[in-house]
Amino acid sequence: MKYLIWAAIIYLAWRWYTVSKQSSSEPASSADSARSASNSGADEVAEAMVRCAQCGIHLPHSEALHGAGAITFCSEAHRRLHGNR
Numbered sequence: 217m218k219y220l221i222w223a224a225i226i227y228l229a230w231r232w233y234t235v236s237k238q239s240s241s242e243p244a245s246s247a248d249s250a251r252s253a254s255n256s257g258a259d260e261v262a263e264a265m266v267r268c269a270q271c272g273i274h275l276p277h278s279e280a281l282h283g284a285g286a287i288t289f290c291s292e293a294h295r296r297l298h299g300n301r
């Protein structure tokens with residue numbers, strides 16, 4: 217009976233060891249891919265930041281409204297305000 221208990225303890229310890237090894241190796245690989253994905257995303261955002269010519273707020277290039285030339289605005293209202301000046 218004593219051996220059975222020891223066998224169960226060793227089996228549970230082995231199971232815990234393999235499970236913890238799996239769970240520690242899996243997030244590392246997914247974290248690597250997530251880090252590289254967030255890196256490329258951060259680069260895109262950093263490149264695409266533009267400044268509103270009216271209020272000076274910084275916003276992503278894709279969300280900005282474009283006025284004459286290279287001028288960008290945060291909203292249609294600010295584009296109109298800037299044009300009225």
Ligand SMILES: [Zn+2]
Binds near residue numbers: 268270290291
């Ligand atoms: Zn603005």
